Amino acid sequence: MRVAANRETCVVSSLCVYRAPTVFAQDDMGQVLVVDEQPDVELHEVVRRAARGCPTKSIKVTEADGSTVASAFDFD
């Protein structure tokens, strides 16, 4: 799994930092930082949940098979 985040669209909800504090962090402005781009397997589910829950869909998770989790409720 690979994790990336879009700092341009981040609105500082802090949800990802609370869900997966070893994977996501914030700079002084609160903007998202990915501190572990390839998290261990036991973190995968919580990282997917963070991606699904991001209010601006700013987290991109690419699975080992190449599929992506942008948002569980990504209807577009």
Add this chain to the structure above:
Amino acid sequence: MRVPEALRGLHTSSAVEVKLPSGDKALLVTRYRDVRSLFADHRLSRNIARPDAARISADNDLFTNPNIDPDPPKHTQVRSLVTRAFTARRIEGLRPVAQEITDELLDAMAAGPQPSELNEAFAFPLPIRVICKLLGIPPEDRSHFRVSVDGFLSVSKLPPDEVAKARGDLFRYLAELIEAKRRDPGDDLVSALIKVRDEDDHRLNDHELHFWVTGLLIAGYVTTASQIGTGTAVLLHHPELVKEIRADWSLVPSAVEELLRTQIMGSSVGTLRYAIEDIPLSDGLVIAKGTSVLLSEEAANMDPEVFDRPFEIDIRRTENHHMTFGAGLHYCVGAALARMELQVATETLLRRFPNLRLAVPGDQLPRALGGFMEGFTEVPVEW
């Protein structure tokens, strides 16, 4: 106490026409998928200071301010000046402060007579103290706010002259506060915003400074206060849920989320927006350019396409991405602060009072009417 039946079946159509308290008409968007994507859609403007936009209230120009540009890119720049005060690290720095205030208030409640009115004893004092601390408002000024905030948020509860008086009082108080902080800055958010205003003229003007301080005070106070009182009432009305939490305190955060999903305190009139282009919805219906639009957080949170058994309170939901704090670039700035306070309040109340219960039947609790906030006006409890 129950989730309103009116929310059932609303999702069969992607939007319904509604009449606002002002008598003006607007389109209410009902489905999670549309609400979530429209919160982030630039074709829907948050600027409702337009001659042909619907008004929320005939007596109160709530959320309408011709001096403020609430759309990107201007809004996004100003917002980032504020969000830096709400990072997870800063919120966690405030957790011990919230805990200390909670302990003090609950000690006083325990020493007082029974039944006690929870809003008065605890739910309202906690968030006002926390937000005043964050903004740098002196403790002796706090008592001011209950009345003026009530007037500020009246939709049909108070006559226009009382609304105008409340809004004027609050405006003057905050203008004086800003002047006082300018002369004597402290380590607080108001002082930090004044610094931005005074050192870089293009980033924040006087109107915006005043607008944000007002917004932070109002949003940081009465929303969380109403949610503490009403969320606690809902829990106490369901003793089996309280028992579950007491058996496993790690359930507090997910219980708080579920109460946020099912018991929305701020009415959806706060989401009023204006379509600057035609916008198609999920079932093919088109919002016509020039339409005033409400994004129904309540209906989205009850959408069976997204939430399994939506009308059931399930404090163990893990995928609970509700719309109570909105989505997209207007996502509630204070959401993490509210969550932290709600967690501290809920856990400490239930630990401190092992026999806490409602002193009247839950379905007899009075709801607030005619205001922007819709919580229970009184929550009498005993222990």
